Amino acid sequence: MKKKSLMIVAIVLVLSMLLTACGGSKSTNVSTDKLTVATSSDATTLDPAAQNDSFAANIMAQIYDGLVEIDQDGNVHEKLAESYETTDNLTFTFHLKKGVKFHNGEELKASDVKFSFERALASPAVSHIFADIDPNSLETPDDYTFKFTLSQPYAGVISAICHPAAFIVSEKAVKEAGDNYETHPVGTGAFKFVSWKKAYNVVLERFEDYHGTLPEFKNLEFRVIPEGTNRLIELETGGVDIAMDITPNDVKKVEENDKLKLFRTPDFGTLYMGINTQKEQFSDPRVRQAIAHAIDLEAIVEAVWKGVGNAASAPYTSTLKYSIAKDREPTEVDIAKAKQLLADAGYPDGFSCKITTNERQERIDAATIMKEDLKQIGIDVTVEVLEWSAFIEKLEKGETDLFMLAWISDSPDPDMVVFPCFHSSMAGPGGNYPFFKDNITDDLIIEGRRTPDGPEREKIYRDLQERIMEMVPSIFIHNSEIIIGAKNNIENLQLTPFGYHRFYPVTFK
Amino acid sequence: MSKYILKRILLLIPVIIGVSFIVFALLELSPGDPVRNILGTNADPKEVEALREEMGLNDPFLVRYGRFLKNMIINRDLGDSYLTRTPVVDEIFMRAKPTVILAALSISVAIILGIPIGIISAVKQYSIFDNVTMVIALLGICMPVFWLGLLLILLFSVKLGLLPSSGFNSFSQMILPSLALGAQSVSVITRMTRSSMLEVIRSDHIRTARAKGQKENVVILSHALGNALIPILTTIGTQFGQLLGGAVMTEVIFSIPGVGRLMVDSIKMRDVPMVLGCILFVAVSFAIVNLVVDILYSFVDPRIKSKFS
Numbered sequence: 001m002k003k004k005s006l007m008i009v010a011i012v013l014v015l016s017m018l019l020t021a022c023g024g025s026k027s028t029n030v031s032t033d034k035l036t037v038a039t040s041s042d043a044t045t046l047d048p049a050a051q052n053d054s055f056a057a058n059i060m061a062q063i064y065d066g067l068v069e070i071d072q073d074g075n076v077h078e079k080l081a082e083s084y085e086t087t088d089n090l091t092f093t094f095h096l097k098k099g100v101k102f103h104n105g106e107e108l109k110a111s112d113v114k115f116s117f118e119r120a121l122a123s124p125a126v127s128h129i130f131a132d133i134d135p136n137s138l139e140t141p142d143d144y145t146f147k148f149t150l151s152q153p154y155a156g157v158i159s160a161i162c163h164p165a166a167f168i169v170s171e172k173a174v175k176e177a178g179d180n181y182e183t184h185p186v187g188t189g190a191f192k193f194v195s196w197k198k199a200y201n202v203v204l205e206r207f208e209d210y211h212g213t214l215p216e217f218k219n220l221e222f223r224v225i226p227e228g229t230n231r232l233i234e235l236e237t238g239g240v241d242i243a244m245d246i247t248p249n250d251v252k253k254v255e256e257n258d259k260l261k262l263f264r265t266p267d268f269g270t271l272y273m274g275i276n277t278q279k280e281q282f283s284d285p286r287v288r289q290a291i292a293h294a295i296d297l298e299a300i301v302e303a304v305w306k307g308v309g310n311a312a313s314a315p316y317t318s319t320l321k322y323s324i325a326k327d328r329e330p331t332e333v334d335i336a337k338a339k340q341l342l343a344d345a346g347y348p349d350g351f352s353c354k355i356t357t358n359e360r361q362e363r364i365d366a367a368t369i370m371k372e373d374l375k376q377i378g379i380d381v382t383v384e385v386l387e388w389s390a391f392i393e394k395l396e397k398g399e400t401d402l403f404m405l406a407w408i409s410d411s412p413d414p415d416m417v418v419f420p421c422f423h424s425s426m427a428g429p430g431g432n433y434p435f436f437k438d439n440i441t442d443d444l445i446i447e448g449r450r451t452p453d454g455p456e457r458e459k460i461y462r463d464l465q466e467r468i469m470e471m472v473p474s475i476f477i478h479n480s481e482i483i484i485g486a487k488n489n490i491e492n493l494q495l496t497p498f499g500y501h502r503f504y505p506v507t508f509k
Numbered sequence: 510m511s512k513y514i515l516k517r518i519l520l521l522i523p524v525i526i527g528v529s530f531i532v533f534a535l536l537e538l539s540p541g542d543p544v545r546n547i548l549g550t551n552a553d554p555k556e557v558e559a560l561r562e563e564m565g566l567n568d569p570f571l572v573r574y575g576r577f578l579k580n581m582i583i584n585r586d587l588g589d590s591y592l593t594r595t596p597v598v599d600e601i602f603m604r605a606k607p608t609v610i611l612a613a614l615s616i617s618v619a620i621i622l623g624i625p626i627g628i629i630s631a632v633k634q635y636s637i638f639d640n641v642t643m644v645i646a647l648l649g650i651c652m653p654v655f656w657l658g659l660l661l662i663l664l665f666s667v668k669l670g671l672l673p674s675s676g677f678n679s680f681s682q683m684i685l686p687s688l689a690l691g692a693q694s695v696s697v698i699t700r701m702t703r704s705s706m707l708e709v710i711r712s713d714h715i716r717t718a719r720a721k722g723q724k725e726n727v728v729i730l731s732h733a734l735g736n737a738l739i740p741i742l743t744t745i746g747t748q749f750g751q752l753l754g755g756a757v758m759t760e761v762i763f764s765i766p767g768v769g770r771l772m773v774d775s776i777k778m779r780d781v782p783m784v785l786g787c788i789l790f791v792a793v794s795f796a797i798v799n800l801v802v803d804i805l806y807s808f809v810d811p812r813i814k815s816k817f818s
Contacts, residue, residue: 052548125549128552182594198604199774239674239675
């Protein structure tokens with residue numbers, strides 16, 4: 001018996017020693033030589049022209065630079081360009097910084113810029129972002145000057161070229177790598193590429209010849225941790241320094257942990273409930289207005305997003321130019337008015353319809369609450385949840401009644417939202433899934449595109465937003481927010497509303 | 510023997526063709542457009558149409574399937590992923606390593622724990638040990654892996670700080686996923702060992718062995734276990750096959766870049782070549798595991814050897 005007990009004690013001891021030994025390999029110490037960032041998804045490519053992918057953009061923003069860049073407040077600054085100018089709002093000339101080196105040792109020349117733009121304009125995944133730049137107009141008068149011309153005036157072009165798709169690549173590196181360029185990126189950024197283990201991590205190393213301020217740390221690793229809970233646990237236990245996409249449920253946990261802190265910034269996205277205006281019952285704007293007055297947006301946002309982001313009060317969020325979001329309150333809840341509007345439109349007893357959404361939990365939750373709100377005015381709603389691909393197919397064919405969707409702008413210019421979402425020419429697959437057709441809206445959108453930035457353009461967009469709010473092609477629900485958790489000693493992380501962030505200026509306290 | 514193995518390998522060809530046809534047809538029938546998923550909702554519809562044409566997605570179903578088969582059989586190429594544009598075979602080889610390691614570790618945990626516990630339970634039938642382990646085994650079978658995985662993370666990573674909660678690079682990172690994934694197999698193997706042993710223990714040759722004065726250890730481990738091993742081996746084979754293809758939840762929870770995660774992500778994106786690649790990987794691995802189990806039968810039971818000749 002004694003022998004047996006001794007044996008058990010020995011086994012337990014050996015096991016616990018083994019476990020402790022294994023645990024020892026994990027670093028919990030603060031290391032200022034390396035920054036580890038947990039992301040929720042892997043990049044699809046590291047070639048800026050190949051894909052419009054925000055997870056890839058997060059990594060590419062450390063490897064590449066653009067001619068210009070955007071800061072957290074939406075202001076544009078020169079980056080690889082020393083200056084730029086336009087005389088007629090059609091032709092834009094960029095003067096490049098001299099002595100900027102690519103990671104392969106080559107110097108940045110205007111020919112690289114031209115080459116990068118040619119690739120972006122020819123890429124089906126990103127060309128829509130720069131749609132009005134004439135691909136035949138790209139010119140390099142000398143090694144440090146680059147010019148392009150627009151096919152028609154487009155005031156949002158400088159904002160558009162802040163997009164990661166316009167990052168500058170090395171012509172020589174792209175040609176040498178051929179089909180393998182996606183996994184052998186060469187830019188002028190603060191970090192150069194080392195390795196990429198698909199679905200696991202991307203490792204970068206400081207570029208010692210960087211043209212800006214050298215980062216404080218030598219190695220940067222992006223680790224893919226798809227589960228939100230796991231990202232937080234890794235942050236709490238010291239496995240990573242920064243965790244992206246903290247879920248609304250976990251925000252409080254980070255706030256209450258004195259070893260962690262939150263970085264947050266509003267992004268370019270708005271979640272909305274689209275209304276299929278082609279369907280008979282929704283063709284009358286009064287029905288759509290009635291729906292808007294029945295839904296308590298503030299309550300939905302509080303219940304579903306728990307204080308992350310805010311209830312929408314305009315067609316697009318306040319991070320985009322000329323937004324009226326800050327000057328308005330979300331549509332007032334007024335059940336009596338809603339019932340009256342429905343009765344005036346010929347539906348005194350309401351009707352039945354469906355809200356279709358994809359599988360994202362917060363959209364299902366919001367739809368479920370709206371179902372209860374709409375019951376009060378006699379609209380009987382069923383919530384239909386579809387897998388993403390099936391959902392998009394139904395949207396494009398106009399087979400939905402009401403649907404939940406978010407639109408995330410590719411640049412701070414409002415045209416990136418209003419043209420695809422509300423112009424009649426984009427009805428269906430173009431992005432105008434409510435199939436909204438209104439001449440006044442169409443005219444204002446085109447006028448806004450063609451008018452240079454200034455008070456006149458501002459007025460056009462303000463009028464346009466008021467018109468959209470009045471015609472209610474969609475109920476704008478929630479303006480999203482980017483939430484990043486970090487260790488307390490992390491400082492100077494520069495977030496952008498684009499959804500990609502600059503990690504290279506990070507310093508450790 | 511080699512003739513038998515060759516026959517089994519040749520039988521894989523119709524299996525591969527059948528499986529690929531079913532998967533191809535299912536993906537065809539399910540709604541969704543891979544080009545839309547690749548280019549995103551913001552892309553220009555004209556560009557979407559152009560890329561669809563370029564990728565040959567406007568061709569009829571049979572033409573596309575025929576092209577896939579031709580590529581697979583003649584060029585031994587499964588094509589490129591729609592999404593990443595990299596060769597499917599390369600990607601699957603890269604992602605197969607963690608999946609195979611995870612499955613091997615899990616099945617090892619299951620064998621090391623399952624067989625001894627099953628034997629003791631059978632020998633001491635209806636004892637406290639037997640009752641307790643059978644209840645635990647039942648719980649193990651019912652317990653979803655994502656729940657067990659999270660509990661293990663909470664205990665070993667958060668509370669005790671002993672083991673990392675994600676990744677798959679070092680041995681310490683492999684312990685928790687192997688335990689979580691192996692738990693169900695431990696239970697299945699334990700129960701199978703117990704019932705198989707119980708059947709054998711009551712047979713005449715065991716009584717004879719005991720009657721001739723053989724030591725109890727030898728009776729159980731050699732005479733009884735040897736005869737009880739065939740169904741246990743079959744169970745281990747099936748379990749291992751399932752672990753190779755069904756570790757999706759474990760791979761997601763512990764952030765392991767394996768084939769399971771690749772398959773689910775590819776299905777979501779309608780990345781047909783990648784889905785086909787993953788399914789073929791699972792089907793072929795399952796077939797190989799079955800073949801190995803069949804061969805092992807002949808070592809366990811010499812009578813079976815005759816069927817190979």
